[in-house]
Amino acid sequence: MRSDFRFFHQLRVRYSEVDAQGIVFNAHYLTYLDVAITEYFRYLGFDYKQLAQEGKMDMALVKTCLEFKAPAFFDEVLEIGVRVSNIGNKSYTVDFEIYKKDSGVLVLKGQTVYVNYNPTARTAEPVPDFFRAAVEKFDGLTTK
Amino acid sequence: MRSDFRFFHQLRVRYSEVDAQGIVFNAHYLTYLDVAITEYFRYLGFDYKQLAQEGKMDMALVKTCLEFKAPAFFDEVLEIGVRVSNIGNKSYTVDFEIYKKDSGVLVLKGQTVYVNYNPTARTAEPVPDFFRAAVEKFDGLTTK
């Protein structure tokens, strides 16, 4: 639920993202989640682009589950909650919830698992300590 | 696994669908699944567009889970297996698997739940018997 999230990213639905039913086409939600986690990284002080370029940290999506709760329409402002809910050795789990800003209606619940990825070697690597520490501090997550 | 599927739709990865890692960006897989189920409908003798326009049957995605098994690259030909694995009263479940045509490598496993949707009334409705019968005949599904 909404109070589980300390970080929200806001975006407005683009006309190009709605389909003939007049609602956001499902694939665009994965793009929204990608935008939101990039902003979550930025909020925590990490530049995702730079981390990837320096070979320090990149991410590869290994699994995602989405529940579509209500349609979103053109020009609506959405608030995307992002929370790291688990950090394993080489992977971490992120929970997302998307709400309509005006009405507070829940649009989507999502959970994705990312593997920490070395873009040069193209292999999975342990989640860096600096990321683990920042997430523990921000989201109050207990990892071991 | 591959032999679970009797229907495959083939498509080629577009340049616009790969990202800076040179691999298909995750959101496009939901578009691929949408293309594939439209073709599955066509193969079974249904014109999805016409069904929706006549108000006989439309679908709303309520849940999807995707597992990303291997990256796909620009210009690769993918084979998307589609199989209705369960039909409930007002919803049905579709299994998808995406393979590389050349190597047979598994790229993605997905499962989506659609609600049968009356586009005029914007409400869920029982899955029509003509669809149930066609799926039972084709995929050998036992529904009750």
Add this chain to the structure above:
Amino acid sequence: MRSDFRFFHQLRVRYSEVDAQGIVFNAHYLTYLDVAITEYFRYLGFDYKQLAQEGKMDMALVKTCLEFKAPAFFDEVLEIGVRVSNIGNKSYTVDFEIYKKDSGVLVLKGQTVYVNYNPTARTAEPVPDFFRAAVEKFDGLTTK
């Protein structure tokens, strides 16, 4: 040039919008222009979505020319200048220029012609006086 524009809309390049060359794929610029003109409308006090729904004003793109001046990269913030440069009887011309916020580098020059479109009748209609008046006031355009 930049000083020709009184209105700019800012957006940040999404990861999903860059291609294997690491630069924004060309098609996304048309989406950026669409987002920017929606915001220009809003800035002038018009709700594009409501105008279309009420059948008062909609737009259909009839022509566009784009010059790609420099690539834009993931995570860059772009400033999109929008200016109505001509209003005819049933159509109007909009000029766009996209700059990088940080460096001021020109990324794209575009010009598009929209026909004013009655979404119910699916025919072109004279540009409404309220729009003409607002644009004349804002962009100092002399139309006749």
Add this chain to the structure above:
Amino acid sequence: MRSDFRFFHQLRVRYSEVDAQGIVFNAHYLTYLDVAITEYFRYLGFDYKQLAQEGKMDMALVKTCLEFKAPAFFDEVLEIGVRVSNIGNKSYTVDFEIYKKDSGVLVLKGQTVYVNYNPTARTAEPVPDFFRAAVEKFDGLTTK
């Protein structure tokens, strides 16, 4: 006009590509043209992906003009004519026309200018002779 083209690529409009007006959103036409020129290259015996990877030839879009003649709808099959109409020293011009397969209605006329691009050096380079020769042979183009 249609008889100007010796090469056509066929594709079917995806549901994700139509907007709330029920017609193909304008930005997707640039993707269609990109798909079509890739297939034109393949037809002439060139593997665009391999050429780019080997650093022999890549392309950067520098200018495009599109005229939207008629809307295209979900599930329609489109035929995209591709023709190289001019080859300069470091750039070449490609003409496109998109027709509906069923009715022959003209949907879009486009012209794009590509610079031949060295992806390693990120600079423009003379159009390779093997490309010039192949195009001259196929499209009967006289270049000097």
